Amino acid sequence: MLSSLVAGLNDPTNRFQAANKLAHFLGCSNLFVFIVDREIGILLPAPGFPQTLPNGKLWLDFTSGCSKNGHQQGLLPFPEANTLQNSKGFLGPEQSVIVFLGGIPTDEQIRPLIEILPILINLFTRELVEFSTQARIDFADKAVTKAEKLAATIDVMRLHLKDALVEQKKDKKAIEELMQKKDEFMNVASHELKTPITTTKAYLQILQKLIPPQENSTAGDFILKANKQLGKLTSLINDLLDVSKIHAGQMVYHYAEIDLKNLIEEVVAQVQVTTQTHQVIIAHHVSAKLNGEQHRLEQVINNFLSNAIKYSPGGEKVIIRSDITDHTVKLSVRDFGIGIPFEKQQYVFDRFYRVQESSKKFSGLGLGLYISAEIIKRHGGTIGVNSDASGSEFYFTLPLLTPK
Secondary structure (H helix, E strand, O other), rough: HHHHHHHHHOOOOHHHHHHHHHHOOOOOOOEEEEEEOOOOEEEEEEEOOOOOOEEEEHHHHHHHHHHHHEEEEEEEEEOOOOOOEEEEEEEEEEHHHEEEEEOOOOOOOOOOOOOHHHHHHHHHHHHHHHHHHHHHHHHHHHHHHHHHHHHHHHHHHHHHHHHHHHHHOOOOHHHHHHHHHHHHHHHHHHHHHHHHHHHHHHHHHHHHHOOOOOHHHHHHHHHHHHHHHHHHHHHHHHHHHHHHHHOOOOOOOOOOEHHHHHHHHHHHHHHHHOOOEEEEEEEEOOOOOOEEEEHHHHHHHHHHHHHHHOOOOOOOEEEEEEEOOOOEEEEEEEOOOOOOHHHHHHHHHOOOOOOOOHOOOOOOOHHHHHHHHHHHOOOOOEEEEEEEEEEEEEEEEEEOOOOO
């Protein structure tokens, strides 16, 4: 009889009912099993047992006593917080804890249970890992969905903001107040999004370790897709944060000597691995020393190259070159894409500006070129664009480092 009751613990769907039948057979009211979650290193109720218990601190102290002393006796609340039952717990295999409520069976009575405990604990642990893995896959799916909704919401916000600015163009004070509120929102929203994005990335990294792609290709695909969406969302948040810093005058620069030739080669190599449709060609290369912040200048060149690839879907190459005139170096990126109408070229470096002809075909907020223009301005340079039906050329100029 006891063996059949113990065997009932194998089924997670009816495990708690089977555990209670076993407890009644032994003269108790309830039986609980706790196992260690290996990922976070704490005791949790085994799968199939209630995951939320009344007065959790009492339960935590009781199970901690079992882990520390090997056994524990006292009063525990169940099923309600004001219902205290005489309880006994003992340490099991793999640091598990077994707790009897409403009675204290003898060692002889629970001997068959103790003999099969290693098998049961191993089963419960495998179930917990599988459950955690599925939960994280579900979390990653939800994160991707939320990222897509957030991107769509921000795009709608951009359109509403543009309409509001046009409608209130004659009221300078109203526009300034609206812009201030928008900047405050972007700053707060961007910072608030940083923490969940970082947490989601961490969960995805754990998933990649738990699920080797060769064992579960579907889950691996989900992880890759989630990482890709998070990368886009992170880039968007970073742009929003940069805009907030620029507007508040808080963009900090750490200037140092930079080798432009090495800088171009590094950025081209980084961008080239992200595209299979375009070849990034360095048409002309000069050795030049600049005084600037490498990370920010990388950001500008990366923006030029990424835009060139994005806005030339039918092209196969993008050309980057550098030239020296007098004491100035000019870097330019040329694509063979859709081009920009002449009357709209003067606005492409404005905040949130997007060319209407391309805004419906290509995603974006219109922040990259605005940030790039501010970075070049802080480096004492100029930025511009030449464009026609055959494509666009974006460029910037910077002063050469003067030898001491």
